[in-house]
Amino acid sequence: MDFPSYLGTMPMHAITEIHGEPGLLERFRLEIGTFDDDARARLSEALDLAADLHRDDRRVREPYLNHLLRVAIRMMHHYQVRDVDVIVAGLLHDAVEDHPAALAGPVAEGVDPVPAALAVLADRFGHRVARLVAAVTNPSWDPDRDRHVQYREHVAASLERDPWARVIKISDFTDNGVGVIHTTGPKVLSLARKYRPLVPILRELVARPDTPLAPAVKEHISAQLDLAEERFRAILDNPVRAH
Structure with missing residues (x-):
């Protein structure tokens, strides 16, 4: 090709x-x-x-x-x-x-x-x-807990310990979060609810001095997080249209 x-x-x-x-x-x-x-x-x-x-x-x-x-x-x-x-x-x-x-x-x-x-x-x-x-591997879901809350707590705790894992996770999140517009059906709402609360957590982690990325890269990621938040907000504020 x-x-x-x-x-x-x-x-x-x-x-x-x-x-x-x-x-x-x-x-x-x-x-x-x-x-x-x-x-x-x-x-x-x-x-x-x-x-x-x-x-x-x-x-x-x-x-x-x-x-x-x-x-x-x-x-x-x-x-x-x-x-x-x-x-x-x-x-x-x-x-x-x-x-x-x-x-x-x-x-x-x-x-x-x-x-x-x-x-x-x-x-x-x-x-x-x-x-x-x-x-960046999620643990098995505890049925006694809210799945999304468990996910966010795991992400925050694991990324707290490993700065390079933050880099992998933010690239993964960007593909999932900014790319949510390429998802269709009821899963759109589910993904938006899952990922939106992660935005401030990831924003704070990426901005830390020990996150091994150049300042310009951190600015780029911040803009991507803004875009993801904008898309999550549009989906969750207009759930009927998101379907």
């Missing part, structure tokens, strides 16, 4: 709409082209694993891999991240949460596959990658 010469500067939503997964894969290859051979090999291995684990997953009207590619591309291009562990963890940030058994392999009946899945990541990509993925 032929891609335009300006693919490397196209907005990701435009690449998604016009070129789909092949376009995002090509953009990913362009982004990692400036890394050394070892880094490219690690990033390609992580991409292959993500593609395999999520091969049957869909995200509304697109392959789930598109979301993972956008998270990684956003960190490299917009956040200026050159830390390979962080980008690898971004590609695999949903692997343990969504497919722990497939990643872990056979485990004894009744045994939680999550620790084994994290151990596999540690073995293949290093303990730091596994720790970052663990930080």
Whole structure:
């Protein structure tokens, strides 16, 4: 497939709409082209694993891999991240949460596959990658608690401890939050209710001095959070129209 010469500067939503997964894969290859051979090999291995684990997953009207590619591309291009562990963890940030058994392999009946899945990541990509993925992996839902409240408390606590996990989570959130306009049906309201209370939490965490991003990047993220909040407000203030 032929891609335009300006693919490397196209907005990701435009690449998604016009070129789909092949376009995002090509953009990913362009982004990692400036890394050394070892880094490219690690990033390609992580991409292959993500593609395999999520091969049957869909995200509304697109392959789930598109979301993972956008998270990684956003960190490299917009956040200026050159830390390979962080980008690898971004590609695999949903692997343990969504497919722990497939990643872990056979485990004894009744045994939680999550620790084994994290151990596999540690073995293949290093303990730091596994720790970052663990930080952005949601725990099992406690049926005695409100699902969204539990989610927000987990996010706040895990990101408090790990500044680099904040970078992964904010890219994930941006794709989910700003991208909520690409979701249809009753899920739009559910997502807006889930994500809107996270905006001030993420805004405060990103602004902290220990969050390893340049001031200009933090300003860019702040603008994205403003846009997400604007979209959440429009959806929740007009629930009938959101359907």
